[in-house]
Amino acid sequence: MGSRTLALGHQLFMLLLLLPRLFVNPVGARQCFWPGPSPEDAGCLSWRVMVEANNARGWRTVPSQCVGYVTGYMTRGQYLRDLAGVMEHASAYVDEVAADADGLDAWVFDVDDTCLSNLFYYEAKQFGAYDPLAFKDWASKRSCPAILPVLQLFTTLMDKGFTVFLLSGRDEESLGSCTAENLEAEGFSGYERLMMRTPEYRGQSSSLFKSAMRQQLVDAGYRIRGNVGDQWSDLQGDCVGDRVFKIPNPMYFVP
Template identity: 40%
Template sequence: MKTGSDSDVDVSCASWRLGVEAHNLINWQTVPLKCQEYIASYLLDGQYRSDSKTVCREAYFYAKKLNLTNRDIFIFDVDETLLSNLPYFANHGFGVEPHNKTAFSKWVASGEAFALPETLKLYNKILSLGIKVVFLSERRLDQKDVLVKNLKDAGYPTWEKLIVRDPASFGGDDTFEYKSAERVKLVGSGYRIIGNIGDQWSDIVGRYKGFRTFKLPNPLYYS
């Protein structure tokens, strides 16, 4: 049984989370401290998985009704879309600690991120429809080898393209600009982006965002 006070926190933390998902709360740095336990429960007790399932099912229902061509691609973001870094965030306060680039890079280098199960299902279904998949990642070029191995280990054996950030060719630190620029290149080389799924709004807005976009939940960080 919750006390009145815990209940109030749950209500307001649920509002914070909804505000994030509906793109009302932007440019935030960390999860509110009072919401740490709420967010941990959200991620671990089934609601996060259920929310992800609803999004992935909708993406599949959409894709299977399309008249497809052989230049059609479905774009998947990587972190918190194909792969989960939850083990890292569970050890770092579930988003309430300021982002630690060094510690996170070390975690990434371990190559131990696991597949998000609902995205993995969607990936297999998209492939079974004959649609090519492109992975558009925030990871850097020097992290690519580890990422390739991590993706294969996690259950993603194949892809049309895996795009990572090359600091030499795109110096900016802006996800939105980077992803838009890469999508422009994809369309320029003849692909048609029929779908695009990510956990950040910066994945799914901007130029050539895709005929339809899908926002997976992510209450851990904003980029």
């Protein structure tokens, strides 16, 4: 590229970079008054990617202009394609690691929207703010379907001799038995232990609680080879494991 062409390209590039700053409100992009860079999705794709990259944190509900977008994302194929992609990467990683005969090579899975889907629940309430009583009612029904690509990874890991722990922020006292039954009915069998929130961790953030639980595993000699969750709070903190896999979830945020 000649230097004049480069200089012209440079100017154009800077103009392109300026345009959206001047004319686009990145979330409420329907408000923009310049037709060029207006997205068709009201900025909801940008928002979803920010959620997955952990740039968007602490949000209490899906932005109102994105409720329809998130419904479409979850139910019309893209969620399943994204999920399949993540599981392909997990499978490729599993192919590279072997489980030692000592039984201490472990994987950790989150439960809600990692092993079991709450899509019906959240879609019915239009992804509104967290409602602990309504969620408890839903979870008590034991009707959360398995997320099958995750079940397949779980099964592969069991077959390969890994020790699998399920780690859930659900309250053990009130939801322990129904969660275990739901998991069993959906095919999640043979895992080492379902670790749930005991009274002493009530009110603590998921990140703190899960770090403490993983620390217990490591203290017991386990080597956490992989960690699968739909929230960054499953995948950050202490003893996160050699490799983490972020399952897509634009429905809610857990700190």
